[in-house]
Amino acid sequence: MASDIVQDDDQKPNPNADYLADLAPFASLHTLAARIVAIWPEHHAYLAARFHDFDTAFEARMDEVARLALIDIGGRLDLYVSDYRWMCEAFIAEEFHFRRNRTYRLKTFAEAEREVYARPEVMERYVRGILISQLVWEPHARAFDMFRNAFLGAAQAGSDYLEIGPGHGLFVYFAAHCRAIASIEAWDVSQSSIAETRNALARLGVTRDVRIELCDVVQAPPRHEAFDLAVISEVLEHLEQPDLALRSLHAALRPGGRIFVNAPVNSPAPDHIYLWQSPDEFVSFFEQQGFDVEYARFFPVTGASLGTALRKRLSISCVLLGRKRDADLTEI
Amino acid sequence: MPVQSVLETITQIVREELEDDAIVLTPQTRARDVPGWDSLAHVRIVVAIEDAFDTEFETSAVTGLRNVGDLVDLVDAAIG
Structure with missing residues (x-):
């Protein structure tokens, strides 16, 4: 629960x-x-x-x-x-x-x-x-640390990795340096963002092959059951229908595939659209898209305890490590 | 409303928003003197004050305040 x-x-x-x-x-x-x-x-x-x-x-x-x-x-x-x-x-x-x-x-x-x-x-x-x-805001820093340690650190050898909205390229950088990762793919809706990510990866010295596709995650995925790991960090709150994005990733993951999700609740920003009002609400939403939560951490806005953040409805970053639950969803 | 009463109401609001009943405010108190009164807490405090006094401030008026005395004056001017 x-x-x-x-x-x-x-x-x-x-x-x-x-x-x-x-x-x-x-x-x-x-x-x-x-x-x-x-x-x-x-x-x-x-x-x-x-x-x-x-x-x-x-x-x-x-x-x-x-x-x-x-x-x-x-x-x-x-x-x-x-x-x-x-x-x-x-x-x-x-x-x-x-x-x-x-x-x-x-x-x-x-x-x-x-x-x-x-x-x-x-x-x-x-x-x-x-x-x-990413470095200064504690929820961002803690979420990134969880990605490295708890998510990438537990990757099985030969895993195919998919990331949505690779942005500054730091998640991809660490995936590229993870020996368990066999292939790396990223999707973005913006050609200019893709160019920025490619430039950042070049500056960071990433030489591994990274496939970056112009692809909207809220559409049906171009390939089904093609990935073992999916990452979607600080993206869902920018979407009108974030449920479609998670269902798309559910379809893109192989049976038993793992997902890293990071999204804030009560977190107004110039381009945030979708509001979750509590971590409980976000977890329920995530589970409804066909995933089981294996590990969850909630990071309150810098300076607040989690208790205060819950009572005062402050921004809380919800970081969920989940696994695809099979056979209870109609694939899109 | 007397100035002292405005200050008391603001003090109650700040204590509640920062969850610290030991906070004592004077007109000379600055936000940085009060643990936890950061820029995000300031927004919550200002909006709670707006609700308490049934008013709404211009954002520019509440982000450049020097101290609690300025805040009291702002409320006083708003409620006449």
């Missing part, structure tokens, strides 16, 4: 004002945090909350991700940090709408396309901001 999965953790995180000193052994994370607070001093309290109860092993792993991100960023870190700040401020405006109306401002993909996706001057800044948030 979904309600058994959510544990009400009420332990308040202890902010760590000396995070820069603690980050000293982790050169890439230190570079990033120091640059953020230099450009945006008011973000100090957030970073103190992000690096609460300093978790050395976790930050060591994130330092490796930060090293890759800095390679991708090259000499443009200040630009990325400025765009991260711009993005955070855009999220605050959405938060006002959400708190006043209890809905996301946008309802359709066409609206999101008009306001964000079809405007290169907006999209480029947004993508740069998202990359920084």
Whole structure:
């Protein structure tokens, strides 16, 4: 039962004002945090909350991700940090709408396309901001860490890997370095996003063959029962009908195939459309698309305990590791 | 409404939103002096204040406040 999965953790995180000193052994994370607070001093309290109860092993792993991100960023870190700040401020405006109306401002993909996706001057800044948030926002960082450890770490030898919306390419990078992965494929709806991912993978030095297809996951998949692993992270909340995306992945997975899903609840953003109001609701939705949950973690917005986030309806990233349940769905 | 009463109502709201009954606010208190009063919490606090006083503020008016005294003044002006 979904309600058994959510544990009400009420332990308040202890902010760590000396995070820069603690980050000293982790050169890439230190570079990033120091640059953020230099450009945006008011973000100090957030970073103190992000690096609460300093978790050395976790930050060591994130330092490796930060090293890759800095390679991708090259000499443009200040630009990325400025765009991260711009993005955070855009999220605050959405938060006002959400708190006043209890809905996301946008309802359709066409609206999101008009306001964000079809405007290169907006999209480029947004993508740069998202990359920084991958390292700085604790739910993003924790979800990525789960992908590496719990999902890729448990991959069976010879697995065929499929990712939806590969974006910055960091998930693909680690899949490409996982010996158990036999083949890597990714789908995206945007030709320009595909080009960006290819460029990022080249900068990161990924030499393995990565097949990236122009393919909309909410349509019927081009191939059925062709993959052992499917990844869909921070995509479902951007769709009008996220159920169709999961059913498509159900069809694309082989019997017993595993899936990594990451989606936030109560998380207003300039292009979020589909609102889940609790982790329980999201888990039920996931199960209804033909998957069993094997492992679930819920990461509250930086600075809040899970208990507070549940009571106050704050943003919570729901990370589910699931397995295809066979023979109870009509294939699309 | 007397200024002191506005401050008391705001204090109650902040305590409830931040789940900390020990919070004491004065007109000089700044958000950064109160653990947990970050930019997202500020949105929730402002919207709860809007609900309590049956008003709505311009976003630009509530993101540049210096301290609680400015917030009290804003409420005072809104409710006349």
